[in-house]
Amino acid sequence: MSNFVGEGFSNKVALVTGGTSGIGYGISKQFLENGAKVVALYRGNEQRAKKATQELSKIGEFCAIKCDITDEKAVESVFSKLKTLDFLINCAGISNEDYIEKLTLNQIKETIDVNLVGKIICCRSALPLLKKSKSAAVVNIASRFAERPLATCIPYTVSEAGIVMFSKNLALEWSQYKIRVNTVSPSLTLTPLTKKLYTKEECKQIAQKNPSKRLGEVDDTANAVLFLCSDKASYINGENLNVNGGILLV
Numbered sequence: 001m002s003n004f005v006g007e008g009f010s011n012k013v014a015l016v017t018g019g020t021s022g023i024g025y026g027i028s029k030q031f032l033e034n035g036a037k038v039v040a041l042y043r044g045n046e047q048r049a050k051k052a053t054q055e056l057s058k059i060g061e062f063c064a065i066k067c068d069i070t071d072e073k074a075v076e077s078v079f080s081k082l083k084t085l086d087f088l089i090n091c092a093g094i095s096n097e098d099y100i101e102k103l104t105l106n107q108i109k110e111t112i113d114v115n116l117v118g119k120i121i122c123c124r125s126a127l128p129l130l131k132k133s134k135s136a137a138v139v140n141i142a143s144r145f146a147e148r149p150l151a152t153c154i155p156y157t158v159s160e161a162g163i164v165m166f167s168k169n170l171a172l173e174w175s176q177y178k179i180r181v182n183t184v185s186p187s188l189t190l191t192p193l194t195k196k197l198y199t200k201e202e203c204k205q206i207a208q209k210n211p212s213k214r215l216g217e218v219d220d221t222a223n224a225v226l227f228l229c230s231d232k233a234s235y236i237n238g239e240n241l242n243v244n245g246g247i248l249l250v
Helices: 022-033 046-056 072-080 105-132 154-177 192-197 200-208 218-229
Strands: 013-017 037-042 062-066 087-090 137-141 180-186 240-243
Touching (some): 013 022, 022 046, 072 105, 087 105, 105 137, 137 154, 137 218, 154 180, 180 218, 218 240
Parallel strands (some): 013 037, 013 087, 037 062, 180 240
């Protein structure tokens, strides 16, 4: 458990997209452990959402809502039902990987829509609530590939780079409302999905290429998110915090 006591999370409300699994689950958990109330959005995995609700509700006030973040009306409906909101964490994301000539246009659009457009929709919908908060902060989750190209991942890398620039622009626009906007860009992180995509040996090989000689843990990203939402980060705005063990150095 990471403790940010005194940072003003008690009774605050955080909404985490993709908040019932992987990195999003870890972020939801840490907010709850530090006294915040959490609303998590998920797209389709009912079983995982149910399990997350059972586990996280034991820690604090948590609810999971099924919502496709690329559906503007659905997103607006969710936010219209919230009375208050202090922190928006846009974590939901996908990747369709192959060479660009092999990907269908629908696959390309889906990746960009979920990873980038969905975050834009959530931010727009959250603004009226965030304006009312005295400690509003937005953290958009991107990737190390926002700064590094990768063959067979063009839609993904383009959307991740877009997240970083979108966040910087939004930080400028929303400074008038005293709403801070930052980005966290993790490297490959150990999640249930990672374990399905890579064997233990492959994970070990990838880890050895990292200066820190390990893969990311969910809490590595969650710690960064909570810090950026805390009072200690009150002068940090429009930044992209790389949480990657130094992989961009090599």
